[in-house]
Each structure stands twice: as structure tokens, then as C-alpha cells.
Amino acid sequence: MNEFVLHLEGAIDGARLEPGARYSLHEGRPIVVRYDLAAIAERVDRDALAMRETSLWRYRECLPLGLDQEPVTLGEGLTPLLQCPALGQRLDLADLWIKDESQMPTGSFKDRGQSVAISMARSLGIERVAIPTAGNAGGSMAAYAARAGLEAYVFMPEDTPPINQYEVAHAGANGFLVNGLITDCGKIVRDGAGPMGWFDMSTLKEPYRLEGKKTMGLEIAEQFGWRLPDVILYPTGGGTGLIGMWKAFSELVELGWLETADMPRMVAVQSQGCCPIVRAYERGERFAEVFEGACTIASGLRVPAAVGDFMILDALAESGGCAVAVDEASIRGWMDEAARAEGIALGPESACCVGAARCLRDSGWLEPDARVVIFNCGGARKYPDLMAHRLPSLDRFAGIDWKDLPALAARA
DSSP, X not given: OOTTXXXXXXXXXXXXXXTXXXXXXXXXXXXXXXXXXXXXXXXXXXXXXXXXXXXXXXXXXXXXXXXTSOOXXXXXXXXXXXXXXXXXXXHTOSXXXXXXXXXXXXXXXXXXXXXXXXXXXXXXXXXXXXXXXXSHHHHHHHHHHHHHTOEEEEEEETTSOXXXXXXXXXXXXXXXXXXXXXXXXXXXXXXXXXXXXXXXXOTTSSSSHHHHHTHHHHHHHHXXXXXXXXXXXXXXXXXXHHHHHHHHHHHHHHHTOOSSOOOOEEEEEXXXXXXXXXXXXXXXXXXXXOOTTOXXXXXXXXXXXXXXXXXXXXXXXHHTOEEEXXXXXXXXXXXXXXXXXXXXOBOHHHHHHXXXXXXXXXXXXXXXXXXXXXXXXXXXXXXXXXXXXXXXXXXXXXXXXXXXXXXXXXXX
């Protein structure tokens, strides 16, 4: 492992675990990596990072893989941070930005976690991996497993978007559709660990996907000149990205790399069709109950039980943030609104953040001049059915009545 790794730690009780072994959970809860940040600060010149490779592996010292080992990479990271004045004007937000993770190699933020996790799996001698997924994670793991030469098994609900299903098969993984939710898929992966000998790559059920996801926080700090935004709105299913960014911000403070110590307020955004974190937040609880009857078109948010629930809720409390559930019926409209205002194709999970921003601005919780970042974790192109719009037809052999074109388009 990276020489700067001090130890691994049980997130639920702080138990110290020695690095270098194959870990899943501790006491049924996630494990995190701890670094000698003082040593990293002495070794690494923050401003020299800009001269390094244009991928998340520019932060090598802050990631668990041994510095002498080649990562499994497809060039992931350093996605664009786009200012959005037109959408901001619609939301009454003067300083709105979108971090567009849809421009990753397989089209979603999942590539960050899979690059680091598969790199570590290969370094630990793991040859077979398995994952439950409701969307992008399966296709991403399949691609990185193929890149690493590992055998992959992917289990997904029957109503997982077709593009995600195709990605899994296209990359040569063993994919299976399950009559149930992602939690049912997770049970299959758990039950099969012994007889099949695979390693469980589920969200937060190994320590290293979190480390890849935290690079979103490192990147936005660097892209904003080592200052953090005021508010981050994050679509929250399993919550690894939100937890990872909060970890990154804490590490940046200890490294001394931030120009100011001001931390962003973190907002967990869910659909009313599946909002266990919001319910726990509203009740003032640290752990979330299983959300029965989960149903949402935002498949990445259809996570009725998150193993890192307390880590999400801790981050919200520590940051002064909140959790918001938005109207399921409005998701497609928010996708269209963002695309038409800025040309950015938000996935339905991230479109929920548009609705949350409007709700928080209307309530006064969100100030009009706050610097706000929305994460587009995966683009609309993964959901062609949600992008579907019928276009009007023209007869190329007949003369075009130019004056009727605007009205014809409007009726479509």
C-alpha cells in the first residue's frame, strides 16, 4: 500500500485495522483509510499538482495504492466545473456551478471509485469481483475489471436502465437481472462470496471506492483555487460521494492546502420515491430505517438502505447542511430545464438537485449569492426513455412554409 497509509479504521467505533489485508466491513459497517497527512504535506507541493497527469491519480499520495504500482485507469478524473448563469437565473442563484461527471470514461462518477477499488483489488491478488447495482456502478466495474483482467459478476434489478445492462455485457462481465431491488442483489453477492470466492465490491463494503470518490472534493478545491464552495447539492443513494468529499475536505484542512478554512454545507438530495436519509434527518436520527416500497425513475437513488447512513447524516450535521426529498413527478421536467438553459444533460438523480435548489432558495435556506455546486453524477444519455421527445416531420419534396415552422415545432 501507499507508504503514507497509517492504518484502516472502523467508521462506527474508530477501531484500528492494519493495512494490507483484504477487508470488507467492520462490525457490519464501513472501513476508511487514514493517512500520515503531515508527511504528505512535507513531501507534496500543492501548487505543483497542476503539472501532474490530468486524472484523479494526480493525487497519488492521498490514495491507497502503492506509489510503485501502476493503477488501473481509463483516464478518469478532472471533469469540468461549469458555471451556469442561465440556470442560476431561473433558480435565483447568482453563482451556480455544475461539476459534470458524465464526461468520465463510462459516463458517470462511478469510475472514480472503481479505478481505485479495482486497482487495490488487483494489488491484493483478488481475481474475481462481484457487485449489486441499480445503474452505473455495474457498467463501470465491468469496464475496470476488464482493464485489470479480473473476472466480474454484476447483479441488477430487472428494471435497471437498458444502457447499464448493455454496458455490463459489452465489457464481458457476467451480468444477471434480479426480480427485486438493489438490496436483493446485495444479498446474492453476500451469499455467493463463499461458494463463488468473489470479493464484494458493493458500495462502502470495501474501503477503497470511497477513496476514489473523495477525489471529487479534491478536484473542486483545486478548480476553485483551493477554496471550497458555500453549498454542495449531491444526489444521494448509497452516499459514497458525499461521504468521500467530506473526508477529502477534512484532509485538505489538515494538509494546509486550503486558502480558507470555510467548509461547504452539504445537502443530501433524494426523491420522495426513496428517501430514507431525508426521513432520518427530519427525525434527528443518526441511522436510517429501510425505506419500504422504494420506487423512482432515478435508479441511482433507489437505495432503500445505505450501509453508510450514519456517515452521510454525520456529514450533514457537521457541515450545517440538510437533506431534501423532491417531487418524483417533476424529475423529467428538471432534466429538460437544465438541458435547455445550459446544454448540460443532467441524469435524473442530478436533476433532483435542481428541484432541491429551487426549494431551498424559496425557503431562504439558500442565499441568492451563495456559491452552489450541483454534481451531475451521470448524464441523461444513460436514460434515453427519459430524454424522448417527438419531433415534427417535414416533407422534403414539398415546399416549406417557413412562417409555420415555429408553431409546428412548438406543437411537437
